[in-house]
Amino acid sequence: MTQGCAAPAQTAHLPATVDLANEAVIQGTVTREGNPVSSAYARLLDSTGEFTAEVVTGDEGVFRFFAADGDWTVRVLAAGGVSVDSSVTAKVGEVAALEVAI
C-alpha cells in the first residue's frame, strides 16, 4: 500500500528504519518551564518562509523533520496563542537539534 502522508510517531529516538546517511534531520523538544509539551504544533518553513511540513509533538515534547541541506525555520504553535520561531541549518547525515521553550 502507498505510504500515507501522516507523520510517524514523534519519539526521542530516530526510528530504526531511517538511514541517517540519506537524511537531513531537524529535531527538537518543546518545553514549558522545563517540562516537555505534547500536542504542540511544529511547522517547518523553508528559507523563503514557505510552509513545508507540520507535526504534533509527542509525549516527550519531540518533533522531527526530514529536510534537505539549507536554512530552515521551525515555528511552534501552542494553545494560548503561542507562536515561537527558531532558525536552524540542516545537513544530510546530521541531526540538527533544537530546544524550544514556550
Added chain:
Amino acid sequence: MSRSDVLVDAAWVEAHLDDPGLVLVEVDEDVSAYDKGHIRGAVKIDWKTELQDPVRRDFVDRTGFEQLLSGKGIANDDLVILYGGNNNWFAAYAYWYFKLYGHGNVKLLDGGRKKWELDSRELVTDVPSRPATDYKAQEQDLSIRAFREEVVDAIGSQNLIDVRSPDEFSGKLLAPAHLPQEQAQRAGHVPTARSIPWSKAANDDGTFKSDEELRKLYSEAGVDLNKSTIAYCRIGERSSHTWFALRELLGLPDVKNYDGSWTEYGSLVGVPIELGEPK
C-alpha cells in the same frame, strides 16, 4: 453555494454537538490521535484501513463505502461534519470521497483538530455507539476525479496545480519533510503545472483563508479561473484541500482531484516531467 454550506467553525460545532441528524467524523491516517481524545460524539474513520482498498491501489468500492458508513451508523440524510489532523488533509480527502459517492449534506470543520486544540476546546475519550444504518451510495461522480491520462492531456491546456511544497515541486524533496525521503520514483512536476502549495490556502491555525484572499492567490499565481482545473500532490490528500478551496469555497465549476498524484505520475514510464523552480 456559500461558505456556510460547506464549512462550519469550531464555535458552531460546539453549539450543535447534540443536534439530531448530525454526525461528527474524525478522519486521520494515524488514528491514535482520536484514541487519545476527540470531539464528544465523534466517530472515527481510519484513512488507511477503511477508505483504501487493502489490495489494489484504489478506494474502497461503492459497496465497501456503503458497508463502512452503515457500520459507523451514518444515514443518507445525516449532516456529516468532518475534521482531522494534518490541517484537515485527510478530512478534506474524506469530504471529496463523500461527494464522490454522492453524500448530500457534508461539511468540514474549519481548522480541524488543530484549531480545536489551539482553542483549548474539550476532547473526550468516550467512544460513541451508533446503531447501524442501511446506507446507499451513488456511482462515483467522476466529474471531480482525474485519472492519469487526463493529467497528461491537460498539459499546456488546462490549469494544473501542484499543491506540494516548493521543494517537492522542484525535485529537491520527494515527500513532505515530516517523512523519510527514500522512495522509488522520479522527482519533479508535471510540465506547465503551477506551484501553489496547499498551505497558501490556509492560515497558521489551519483555517481556510477568505474567499477574497483565495481568489487573489490563485489568480496571481496564473490560474485561469474560467478554465478546467486538476489539482495533485503526492497521494491526493493535500490536493483534496485545494480542490475544496477551489470548487467548494470559490465555486469553480470544473475542478478535479488527481488522487494518483505524484506517487503515480512520477512512476509512469514515458510521461513528461519537468525539474526545477516554478517558471
